[in-house]
Amino acid sequence: xxxxxxxxxxxxxxxxxxxxxxxxxxxxxxxxxxxxxxxxxxxxxxxxxxxxxxxxxxxxxxxxxxxxxxxxxxxxxxxxxxxxxxxxxxxxxxxxxxxxxxxxxxxxxxxxxxxxxxxxxxxxxxxxxxxxxxxxxxxxxxxxxxxxxxxxxxxxxxxxxxxxxxxxxxxxxxxxxxxxxxxxxxxxxxxxxxxxxxxxxxxxxxxxxxxxxxxxxxxxxxxxxxxxxxxxxxxxx
Ligand code: 5GP
Numbered sequence: 728x729x730x731x732x733x734x735x736x737x738x739x740x741x742x743x744x745x746x747x748x749x750x751x752x753x754x755x756x757x758x759x760x761x762x763x764x765x766x767x768x769x770x771x772x773x774x775x776x777x778x779x780x781x782x783x784x785x786x787x788x789x790x791x792x793x794x795x796x797x798x799x800x801x802x803x804x805x806x807x808x809x810x811x812x813x814x815x816x817x818x819x820x821x822x823x824x825x826x827x828x829x830x831x832x833x834x835x836x837x838x839x840x841x842x843x844x845x846x847x848x849x850x851x852x853x854x855x856x857x858x859x860x861x862x863x864x865x866x867x868x869x870x871x872x873x874x875x876x877x878x879x880x881x882x883x884x885x886x887x888x889x890x891x892x893x894x895x896x897x898x899x900x901x902x903x904x905x906x907x908x909x910x911x912x913x914x915x916x917x918x919x920x921x922x923x924x925x926x927x928x929x930x931x932x933x934x935x936x937x938x939x940x941x942x943x944x945x946x947x948x949x950x951x952x953x954x955x956x957x958x959x960x961x962x963x964x
Contacts, residue, residue, distance in 0.1 A: 763945045778955040779924040786923040797919035813910025819850040823904040898961040903929035
């Protein structure tokens with residue numbers, strides 16, 4: 728297959744999407760840009776795209792080995808992945824193992840509590856609205872997903888959590904929470920999409936509690952790229 732980029736069809740905050748000669752596949756390019764708080768805070772850090780591409784590729788491979796299908800079809804080079812073309816379901820799914828972030832802000836619950844079982848949440852994927860928190864009925868009534876799709880999304884999300892939580896525990900990293908996105912291919916087949924990286928997960932060092940993820944950028948904690956490097960180092964060892 729010819730892996731050259733044809734036409735730029737989408738440019739998001741962290742990635743660009745290009746068509747290929749095969750209509751069933753796209754090329755994703757990981758950018759060096761950081762954004763937070765719905766695009767209000769921005770920066771560019773050299774090497775970020777390479778790290779997120781490597782980390783995300785490795786994690787999609789790990790999931791595939793454990794029976795979780797995704798749009799990932801292979802890493803092409805430092806910043807490019809080949810992915811199956813899917814239509815993104817307009818939901819941002821969040822799985823949490825430990826309380827922090829918007830959950831604590833929204834509900835006033837204590838930070839850093841280990842939840843007795845994983846918590847599944849959904850947001851409506853809409854930048855203009857700031858990805859608002861929704862319940863399942865909103866998704867059903869407004870046609871963003873069917874009951875069957877939501878059940879499948881939930882099942883895959885918990886499976887991803889089981890796999891990644893154990894995997895990262897073995898690397899001395901606590902998987903605190905993460906965001907997933909799903910898509911449907913031209914046959915209507917639902918699968919995991921987007922990326923899995925320190926941009927989309929919270930990773931805490933098991934022994935020091937250090938944040939090894941995008942919270943370093945969000946909260947101006949410094950050493951942002953060093954944290955991403957550390958995650959890559961742990962998973963590539
Ligand atoms: P929270 O809702 O606490 O802000 O985020 C929960 C988890 O989902 C965190 O791991 C966070 O990185 C991820 N997450 C939530 N919304 C977004 C988003 O719009 N973009 C990215 N990259 N990650 C998100």
